[in-house]
Amino acid sequence: MPEHEVNATAAALLGLLDGGPATGYALVGAAQEFLGDFWTVTRSQVYRELAAMADRGLVTAGAAGPRDRRPYEVTSLGRAAFDAWLHSDLGPEVVRVPLLLRLAFADRLDGERLAELVADQRAVHAERLRCYRELETAAVAGGTTDRQLLTLRFGIRYETGVLEWLDEVEAVR
Amino acid sequence: MPEHEVNATAAALLGLLDGGPATGYALVGAAQEFLGDFWTVTRSQVYRELAAMADRGLVTAGAAGPRDRRPYEVTSLGRAAFDAWLHSDLGPEVVRVPLLLRLAFADRLDGERLAELVADQRAVHAERLRCYRELETAAVAGGTTDRQLLTLRFGIRYETGVLEWLDEVEAVR
């Protein structure tokens, strides 16, 4: 039984590579596009994972173009690893909310600063919500499948919830 | 202008230490109790941060008891660092949802496995919600301040939202 486990980020890359070979840089863009804010990947991560996966034979690097720009291609081993991941148990979900940490020590903040803090957060989340809503209508108009909209719907729900909670926070003061 | 910035985890420890000296192990417990699931800290983190802060003079280590068990105490420098953190800008909030990543590749999953996945998640989040609700009623009965309830309220909102979203997911299939 081969130990071909991959972490979630690597798996995401394998999934994206299933659509055809791509370079690291392209994968960063594809991930951002396809996975959005709920599973971010940075360039450094991508290159690290690609290199590691190449070592393990899950992908193969093509010939280097200009600046070491080389396309990676998924191997059958890689496809197997992706499939295994796809059927593996989900890891626990972590939600780290800086504002909650701050509020835990709210008694050490004067009321004015606290109000300012809440107002800032409200602006941030309202903007995100607006952005998601916009993307949603664009997607619906563009004929996206419901399945692809799920991410956006999650985002909308989440941001709405945060905003409502902020109301509560303000009510308590 | 001294560069006494601390990260959020270190700041949390400073905040907790403000209540009096404590050992690493005690701080782990206090953090879990006081910050809950929305800012987790592990033992390793705590000891690392304490050591680093001692190096920087933000805390001082007391005499070692049994197994190197030593209480840490916050210094005035540490108090200043905490205060600076308290008034600093909030970092961005990250929400990484493994289920969303999985669903992004849902077209590679057969319907049965997908349904199972969703059912599992539903169970997990329902249980968490139940747990938060229980804590909430206990807290209210125990006369906790509204402020301290905010974390719990966030949790309740969040879990409720996730469960509703799971309904949507199921509807799409």
Place this chain on the structure above:
DNA sequence: TGGAGCATGTAATGAGTTACATGATTGG
């Protein structure tokens, strides 16, 4: 044609998790 700005990759650092080691405690 040169330099401003973008594309692409890498290195250094920081944060978080898992696995481990071992000293205390306590019920039988």
Place this chain on the structure above:
DNA sequence: CCAATCATGTAACTCATTACATGCTCCA
């Protein structure tokens, strides 16, 4: 007083972020 269990700390590892380096492109 021995074994099981809990308490406490440490080390090794994986993952993520920030800062950096440098090659390309394209327009003035």
